[in-house]
Amino acid sequence: MMFKGSNLLVLMGIVLLITALVILLEWHAVHSLGFPHSATGEGTVGVQAGGVDDLHFAADEVARHAAHLRGAAATAATSPSLAPSSTLPSFPAPPEMRDRHCTTRKYDLHALPKVSLIIPYLNETWRHISATVGSMLAYSPMEVVDEMLFIDDGNALEWQFHKELMALHPKIRVHRNEQRQGLIRSKVIGAGLITSEVIFFMEPHCIVQKQWLEPLLQRLMLDASSHSTVVMPTLDIIPENNFKEYRPANHHIGGFDWSLTFNWMALIEQRNRSYTYPDPYPTPALSGGIFGIWRDYWERKGTYDTNMSEWGGEHIEMSLRTWRCGGRIEVIPCSRMGHVFRGKNPYVVHPVEVVRNQKRAALVWLDNHLEDYYIQVPMARKLDAGDVSERLNLKERLHCESMDWYIENVYPELKGKQPRKR
Numbered sequence: 001m002m003f004k005g006s007n008l009l010v011l012m013g014i015v016l017l018i019t020a021l022v023i024l025l026e027w028h029a030v031h032s033l034g035f036p037h038s039a040t041g042e043g044t045v046g047v048q049a050g051g052v053d054d055l056h057f058a059a060d061e062v063a064r065h066a067a068h069l070r071g072a073a074a075t076a077a078t079s080p081s082l083a084p085s086s087t088l089p090s091f092p093a094p095p096e097m098r099d100r101h102c103t104t105r106k107y108d109l110h111a112l113p114k115v116s117l118i119i120p121y122l123n124e125t126w127r128h129i130s131a132t133v134g135s136m137l138a139y140s141p142m143e144v145v146d147e148m149l150f151i152d153d154g155n156a157l158e159w160q161f162h163k164e165l166m167a168l169h170p171k172i173r174v175h176r177n178e179q180r181q182g183l184i185r186s187k188v189i190g191a192g193l194i195t196s197e198v199i200f201f202m203e204p205h206c207i208v209q210k211q212w213l214e215p216l217l218q219r220l221m222l223d224a225s226s227h228s229t230v231v232m233p234t235l236d237i238i239p240e241n242n243f244k245e246y247r248p249a250n251h252h253i254g255g256f257d258w259s260l261t262f263n264w265m266a267l268i269e270q271r272n273r274s275y276t277y278p279d280p281y282p283t284p285a286l287s288g289g290i291f292g293i294w295r296d297y298w299e300r301k302g303t304y305d306t307n308m309s310e311w312g313g314e315h316i317e318m319s320l321r322t323w324r325c326g327g328r329i330e331v332i333p334c335s336r337m338g339h340v341f342r343g344k345n346p347y348v349v350h351p352v353e354v355v356r357n358q359k360r361a362a363l364v365w366l367d368n369h370l371e372d373y374y375i376q377v378p379m380a381r382k383l384d385a386g387d388v389s390e391r392l393n394l395k396e397r398l399h400c401e402s403m404d405w406y407i408e409n410v411y412p413e414l415k416g417k418q419p420r421k422r
Contacts, residue, residue, distance in 0.1 A: 088137055088168055088251045089130035094207050094338055097236060099278040102334035107214040112144050115217060115292070118190035120151040120183055121204045123159055123346040128205040128243070132401040133168055135207045135337075141214060144194045148172045150204075151189060154180035180347075183289065184357075188303050191295065197224035200292040205340040207238060207246070215334040216292045219280055226293035228327040230318075231280075233335035235287060240342045251277060251333065254285040257417045258369070259376035260316045260358045262287060265413060268331075278333035284411035285319040286329060290339065290347040301325060304358060307386050311349055313357030320365040323410045325398040351384070359385040364392055367403040372418065 015340045096103070117136070119131060138147065148169070152160055154177050175193055177186060191199050198220060200213070216231045223229040237247040255265035268281045275281060301321060304314050322329055359380045362373040374381045407414050 037346045043087070061084065081333070089134035091131035091134040091207055092139075092246070094135070094209055094236075094246050097209060097246075097248045097336050098211075098334060102211070102215070102278055105215070105334065107141075107211070107218055109141050109143055109151035109214075112141075112214065112217040112221065113294075114144055114146050115198040115200050115201050115213070116196040117147065117148045117200050118151065118155050118187060118194065118196035119202045119204050120190065122153040122155060122180065122183075124204045126161055129161060129165070129336045130168075131243070132202075132206050132208075133165070133172070136202075137169060137396070139208050139210045140213055141283050141319035142169075142171065144217065145171060147194065149190050149194060150174045151186040152176040153182070153186045154178065172344050184304050184308050184311065184314045185306055187289065188306055190359075191298060192302065194295070197295060199294060199295050199298055201289050203288075203290055203339065205238075205289070205342075206337050208238075208337040209335075212335045212337055213390065215332045218329065219332050220292060220294060223294075225299040226326075229294075230322055230327060230329045231292045231335075232283065232286065232290065232329065232331050233337050234331060234333050235290065236336055236338045238338040238340045240340050243340070246338050248336075251331075253281070253283070253331075254287045254319075255411060255413060256285055256316055256319075258372040258414075260313060260320065260361060260373065262315065280330045282344075282410075283329050283331050284323070284413075286315040287410065288315050290337075291329075297327070301327065301398065302391070305357075305364075305391055307388075307390075308357040308360055310353045310357075313361050316358070317361035317365065320361070320403075321395075321398075321400070324365070324402070324406050325395070325400040355380055356383060356385050359383055359386055360391070363388045364395060367402065369403050 049205055074106070119132075133148070142377070150165055150172065152162065152174055159176075163175070165172050165174055175190065181189065187201055198217065200216070208357055212233060216233065219231050220227075220229060234249060234251070236249050239245050251268045252264040253266060253268055253271060254262060256262050262285060264286075265286070268275050269277070272281070297359065305317055308317075310313055319329060355377065358377070359373075362370055362380070363385060401409075
């Protein structure tokens with residue numbers, strides 16, 4: 001059905017309002033996690049060829065990049081280019097947040113699978129990107145890392161940083177999308193360019209903790225026969241207005257409501273009284289785009305829905321697909337990193353595309369609960385989400401369980417979120 005004139009304006013207005021609300025709710029969810037305490041890193045850490053050295057962000061670098069934290073306006077106004085340093089980049093030193101049982105664990109690196117890190121980026125500051133790389137180089141066992149693959153998603157020249165990135169380490173590679181493909185398709189493109197056994201999807205505004213990678217790979221090794229587990233680190237909070245601050249997150253599970261909006265839900269200790277921290281624990285939903293997965297499993301289970309565009313909805317779709325098609329998602333508390341949760345993306349997101357993505361997930365995966373989604377997001381009912389037959393065929397081919405099975409066995413809390421007709 002086509003919309004014209006005032007009806008189209010009303011529809012777009014509603015879509016804009018709902019999408020803004022969705023983003024606000026997810027942002028608010030992050031900031032209401034119930035942190036046990038706050039912590040601030042003292043100083044920064046810089047990585048040199050011989051190891052870890054105490055360096056600080058130069059004051060002129062901080063000033064130079066303060067205006068580039070987000071938004072297309074900042075992109076057009078100034079250039080964030082920064083000459084590569086003669087040393088590997090510094091980063092704010094994260095306080096030790098791991099449980100003592102994690103800090104004493106030993107890992108046989110020879111037994112761990114090889115991994116490639118895939119990091120899409122668009123309009124990201126050099127300060128954030130370089131600090132992310134600096135922390136990964138400092139705290140990752142590079143003998144198990146095949147490469148760090150950055151996906152330049154159509155950045156303007158002043159936001160590309162190709163030479164700067166590749167000068168940091170020989171295992172860093174950059175692939176450029178000449179035109180913006182969006183976060184979802186960029187990850188699929190990146191995964192198609194690597195040959196490692198394991199893929200870890202990363203974001204370019206994080207500070208990883210010591211031994212962040214080993215527990216993830218170790219947990220995947222326990223699933224070496226079926227390769228059906230998806231693993232997530234604990235995502236601590238770096239406030240977007242203070243990159244040097246670090247706030248530990250609690251042990252929540254991830255979930256969503258019938259609008260397919262992600263939220264952090266109950267503590268695992270409340271959900272499972274027999275749980276012992278810091279053991280891995282199941283979560284009904286991925287919080288976003290930071291997770292590790294066997295490459296063959298990623299391909300066999302359908303990667304992402306590449307008819308989704310830009311950003312949004314793909315983490316809920318993948319959560320439903322993973323659990324209902326024979327897999328599981330776990331949080332690995334011994335793996336921690338700080339992540340900048342932003343109230344606004346540094347690139348344009350078209351609200352109607354977010355709702356369109358969510359509707360595609362709803363059409364494929366909600367089964368007899370599709371009306372519950374429409375009650376929560378009424379404007380989606382008449383929105384054209386495109387052909388989903390390929391994803392429905394995938395669902396049938398994988399012999400996936402029903403939505404009712406998922407509610408009963410994975411996410412019973414969703415029963416209490418049943419929407420009321422308006």
